[in-house]
Amino acid sequence: MVAGQDQAAAAPAIDVADLAIRYGGQLALAGVTLQVPRNEIFGIIGPANSGKTSFLRAVNRMDLLTPGMTVEGSVSVEGKEVRSWRNAYALRRRIGVVFPLPVGLPMTIYENVALSARLRGTRNRSDLDVIVERCLRRAALWDEVKDRLDSLGSLLSGGQQQRLTIARALSQDPSILLLDEFSIAVDPVTTMRIEEVLAELRAEMTIVMVTNLVQQARRLASQTAFFLTGELVEVGETETLFEGGARDERTTAYLEGKFG
Amino acid sequence: MNAAADRRDLSWWVDKVAQILVLAGGLSAIVFIVGIFLFIGREGAGFIFEGFSLREFLLSPRWTPTSNHNPTFGALALIAGTASVTGLAMVVAVPFSLGAAIYIGEFATGRGRETLKVLVELLAAIPSVVWGFVGLSIMNPLIVRVFDAPVGLNVLNSGIILGLMAAPIMTTIAEDALKAVPDTYREAAEAMGATRWQVILKVVLPAGRNGLVAATLLGVGRGFGETMAVLMASGHAVNLPTSPFDAVRALTATIAAELGETAEGSEHWQALFTLGIFLFLVTFTINFLADVFVRGGLPGRRRRGRRPVASANP
Numbered sequence: 001m002v003a004g005q006d007q008a009a010a011a012p013a014i015d016v017a018d019l020a021i022r023y024g025g026q027l028a029l030a031g032v033t034l035q036v037p038r039n040e041i042f043g044i045i046g047p048a049n050s051g052k053t054s055f056l057r058a059v060n061r062m063d064l065l066t067p068g069m070t071v072e073g074s075v076s077v078e079g080k081e082v083r084s085w086r087n088a089y090a091l092r093r094r095i096g097v098v099f100p101l102p103v104g105l106p107m108t109i110y111e112n113v114a115l116s117a118r119l120r121g122t123r124n125r126s127d128l129d130v131i132v133e134r135c136l137r138r139a140a141l142w143d144e145v146k147d148r149l150d151s152l153g154s155l156l157s158g159g160q161q162q163r164l165t166i167a168r169a170l171s172q173d174p175s176i177l178l179l180d181e182f183s184i185a186v187d188p189v190t191t192m193r194i195e196e197v198l199a200e201l202r203a204e205m206t207i208v209m210v211t212n213l214v215q216q217a218r219r220l221a222s223q224t225a226f227f228l229t230g231e232l233v234e235v236g237e238t239e240t241l242f243e244g245g246a247r248d249e250r251t252t253a254y255l256e257g258k259f260g
Numbered sequence: 261m262n263a264a265a266d267r268r269d270l271s272w273w274v275d276k277v278a279q280i281l282v283l284a285g286g287l288s289a290i291v292f293i294v295g296i297f298l299f300i301g302r303e304g305a306g307f308i309f310e311g312f313s314l315r316e317f318l319l320s321p322r323w324t325p326t327s328n329h330n331p332t333f334g335a336l337a338l339i340a341g342t343a344s345v346t347g348l349a350m351v352v353a354v355p356f357s358l359g360a361a362i363y364i365g366e367f368a369t370g371r372g373r374e375t376l377k378v379l380v381e382l383l384a385a386i387p388s389v390v391w392g393f394v395g396l397s398i399m400n401p402l403i404v405r406v407f408d409a410p411v412g413l414n415v416l417n418s419g420i421i422l423g424l425m426a427a428p429i430m431t432t433i434a435e436d437a438l439k440a441v442p443d444t445y446r447e448a449a450e451a452m453g454a455t456r457w458q459v460i461l462k463v464v465l466p467a468g469r470n471g472l473v474a475a476t477l478l479g480v481g482r483g484f485g486e487t488m489a490v491l492m493a494s495g496h497a498v499n500l501p502t503s504p505f506d507a508v509r510a511l512t513a514t515i516a517a518e519l520g521e522t523a524e525g526s527e528h529w530q531a532l533f534t535l536g537i538f539l540f541l542v543t544f545t546i547n548f549l550a551d552v553f554v555r556g557g558l559p560g561r562r563r564r565g566r567r568p569v570a571s572a573n574p
Contacts, residue, residue: 065450067369093453103448106467115462116452165448172452 011079013038013176013206014059018073021054021063028054032073032232034225041198041207043221043238045214047260050227052210056178059208060095061088077176093120096169096205100181102161104153105168109136109145112153112164116171131171138201139167140193159190166194170201177201179209183216195220214255218242226251300536307333307530308537317534323498323509325518325528333531335538337498341508344501345418345490346483352423353430353479358472360427361434366460377435384428388488395421395493409505413495416504421493422486426479433478437471438464470553477550481543487512511535 014036021029029051036042044052054069056062061082063069075082077091085091093116105112113132114122122128132149136142141163145156153164162182169177179198183191198207198220211217217224218238225235226248234241234248246252254260312333320334364376399421400412407416441464449459465472487510495507496517515532522529 060451062447062451065447089453089455091453092451095451097448097451099444099448099451101444103444105445105448105463115449115454119452119454119458119462168448168452 011076012036013040013078014042014208015076015079016055016074019055019058019075020072021051021058022070022072023054023066024068027230029227029230034232034235036206036208037223038206039202039204040223041202041209041221043217043224044208044210044227045212045217045224045254046227046233047212047254049229051230052227053180055227056097056180056208056210058082059176059178060092060097061085064088093172094175096172096174096177098162098165098169098177098179098182100184102158102165102185104156104161104164106152106154108150109153109156109164110149113167113171116168135167135170136164138170138197139163140197141167159186162186162190163194163197166197175205177205177207179207179211181210181212183211183213191216214257226254228254297540300533300540304530304533304537306525307527307534312534321498321500323514325522325531331527333527333534335511335535337500338509338511338514338535339538340500341415341494341498342484342490342510342512344415344508345422345494345510346480348415348419348504349422349426349483350476350480352420353427354476356423357427357430357434357475357479360431361438361475362460364431365435365438366456366464377432380428380431384432386425388425388486389492391421391425392489392492395489399493403505407505411495411505411507413493414505414507415494415501417495418490418493418508418510419504421489422483425486425489426482429482430475430479433475434468434472437468437475440471441467470555474550474553477546477553481546481550484539484543484546485512486510487516491516511539515539 012035016035017033019029019032020027032051032055044055046052057066057069058071058075059077059082063071071083077095082091105115107115110128110132111118113135114128117128117131122131133142133146136145141160144160145164153161156164162185166182182194186194195216198209201207209217209221221238223235224238224241226233226241226246228250234246234251236246240246241251242255244252246255317333317335318339319336320332321337321340322332322334323337324330324332360376360380364373364380368376395417396413399417403409403412403414403417445463445467446459449463450456454462490510491513494510494513496509496513497507498509499506501508515535518528519532522532
């Protein structure tokens with residue numbers, strides 16, 4: 001038993017082998033094998049329709065909620081195959097997700113961040129207060145909203161809503177954070193602030209960051225994977241890839257902005 | 261050359277005529293609603309301005325318009341009849357329609373969902389006299405047998421019938437309200453590990469709250485206005501109900517049953533039109549409130565206008 005636990009503790013945050021994803025028989029992603037080490041920011045880049053979002057959906061078992069989506073191969077989170085979880089909800093609670101477009105749920109700012117704790121049965125108001133303040137501070141939003149926690153989260157600006165979404169994801173106390181093109185609806189200044197937040201969070205959790213901005217991957221990710229039309233072209237140290245050390249010429253071409 | 265091109269051709273005229281026809285269609289709604297109000301107002305006016313006592317009308321349960329010596333026009337019993345039947349109908353219809361809307365909107369998929377929607381719409385199309393028939397011939401003996409009541413035509417009977425009648429339209433509107441809740445809300449909550457039931461309870465129902473209230477209000481409006489089924493199933497006795505087993509008489513049923521037997525322009529005739537005005541005002545208010553709720557402050561809708569900031573091209 002002890003050996004098993006050690007093994008689980010040493011296992012990579014996400015271990016994917018021969019992953020293939022189909023939507024109603026249509027292949028969206030195939031032949032993906034990669035490891036995401038713990039406490040690292042792992043970048044995934046690639047043009048639209050390359051399977052990046054599908055990859056994230058397979059990790060937190062959103063395939064269960066997507067009619068027609070099937071997953072083959074193996075996806076392990078911290079040493080445990082995700083499809084062996086009998087309670088997929090419990091798996092998802094350990095994985096925070098930030099979507100491309102900010103989703104401020106139609107409730108107050110406070111309730112947005114307290115929701116996850118409430119769903120787990122936390123009722124004590126002062127416990128919730130602590131969680132809400134801590135998560136909003138870590139998402140660099142506290143100072144802007146501390147005086148209006150009771151106003152609607154969906155009325156915040158796009159950049160603020162995206163930080164609210166991050167605060168909500170952090171409130172799950174996740175060990176893995178999945179970010180799907182989080183800066184697509186966010187202004188450059190807010191993007192930089194969120195990037196600073198992510199750099200700090202690296203110490204506490206593993207971050208998988210899908211991005212359509214290659215420079216964002218360069219700034220943050222220690223390793224980067226390049227997806228192209230449903231295929232993992234290559235994965236390597238971010239610096240190596242950007243310094244011209246890519247093994248595949250398509251990677252070099254994409255990083256140089258020749259397509260995509 | 262331009263003079264030749266600048267010519268009112270056929271498509272210009274078609275466009276013009278179509279605009280006028282569509283405008284006329286739109287205006288007709290206003291004309292009809294104003295016309296109906298003026299008509300029933302005029303017929304009821306003599307009573308309202310001469311023999312009418314608002315106090316008697318609203319507070320007296322004595323509706324004896326055909327009495328030779330002392331005709332009285334107290335509508336309280338009729339109002340109580342309509343209100344009690346409608347109230348019970350909502351107790352029946354709200355859980356049914358909400359449950360059906362949640363199932364159709366959140367759980368059913370594919371063919372099952374389409375079939376259910378068609379069936380619900382079919383249910384809404386059953387003529388009210390058929391529902392009245394069900395109340396008369398099925399519910400009536402059933403209530404007598406199950407509850408050992410002397411008569412089965414009462415508040416309970418007509419309330420259940422009216423609830424079943426109102427449920428389909430309420431289901432359709434409630435389902436529309438749930439469908440208007442953006443999928444991104446559901447996905448965000450699901451990604452947090454919320455169970456389906458938690459997603460519905462904490463996110464979908466609160467976000468669709470206004471539409472659900474509107475659905476209920478429209479059901480209430482339907483209940484107030486329904487005539488035939490209530491006439492057949494309620495017992496049609498002027499009575500202040502004290503239990504669900506009391507027979508009552510509804511405002512609408514009173515008008516339907518008595519208007520044909522009344523001399524045109526008589527006090528009784530005018531009193532019936534006053535009932536009509538009262539009904540009109542109540543349903544108008546309910547529909548207005550429903551409309552306010554449909555438009556009012558659904559936060560998810562307000563957000564929709566905001567366009568995301570375009571991202572830099574990678």
